[in-house]
Amino acid sequence: MKVIPAIDLLNGQVVRLHKGKYEEATIYDKEPLNIATQFKEAGFDHIHIVDLNGAKEGKFVNLPHIKNIISDLGISVQTGGGIRKLADVEFLLDAGLSKVICSSMAIKNEADWIAALKKYQDQMILGMDLKDGKIAYSGWLETAEEDTFHFLERMIDEGLQEVLCTDISKDGTLSGPNTELYISLKKAFPEIKLIASGGVSDQEDLILLDEADIDAVVVGKAFYEHHITLEQMKSLHN
Template structure:
């Protein structure tokens, strides 16, 4: 795997536009593109091998408003697309599979409808990613608005022995802040889990990516990068 292949560009969608939040705060938002489909095509042209798409409206409100955009992105690119945000029931997962989503990220639903999550994991083997969003060492849900009492590893262990694709670990305090990823927490999870871990949150430079890339043999599969690409700190076409 090359360094470029390790990077998963992020497209966060709110009100039909590609945006970034600062530390998960819906009141601190920057719009980067009015057309997420064109942005996805641009990432592919620059050599991205996969895309990370989040429906921020869905994550906050509990149902996706942007499925049509996701469907259009999948039709417009030939690379892998992983998607999360507002997925709260089995039927939604089934619909996303039928759209052609490669990996489906489940977060809040594991607390609300765990039985349906387990059914989806076995029905759509190796397609489900368990999204673990951490705030001060505890897992946060519902668009990062509510915090649970469980640690990331506690949650992950509940799913590590069944046929998921892997885990997505996000440190909310670093997301969109470009202060560097949580290397230690990512490494700790990867060392203690059988399935791959995708890192997310805080990447500010190619040096940050290289630090995570060194953990690939421990099970770190890739890193989601958003703001650092949008702000020109990382240029896919230069890698």
């Protein structure tokens, strides 16, 4: 299993939200490069960064900070937040991002999402954020009507290879990941690379996800709140 350290950016600062609520943001560092450097020095060469301003506003507010991390540390970054059209995907890839995560775009602008999927198949990740079993988008403020499994089936037919799935009810709660959800998704769609996100509380959670053959996991708040060390994360990273 691949362990991917996470940085959430809001107004240029490293934060974590509680269940996706912007009014419940905890600031962990005012300089993102400090946190990214810790990840790099611990041996991680790929990190997950979300532009929370972008997710809400539809523009890449925190891109300068992300570009600094890439150029200063020489690590690869997957990012999401604010991506609304094909031109946005192209802009971010040109800016040096290794992979782009789309959630709102996949629902609200499916034509451009599919075009991006076909043009940059290896670099596109579907951000499938679930709220009460439905796909949420626009900063988790709205939910789609289409059945989650049906939507995934259609996207796989279009060439989708990688999914980042977040159970919003678990995000930022340190209450443990929704392992049953990830197991059911992996069983239904074994061909997909599945990245679990939300709720990881300690090393035991990572062990359970690894034993369930989940491909990758994003770790954020558990690290920031000192529930898991970088050494523990690295020990399960391969």
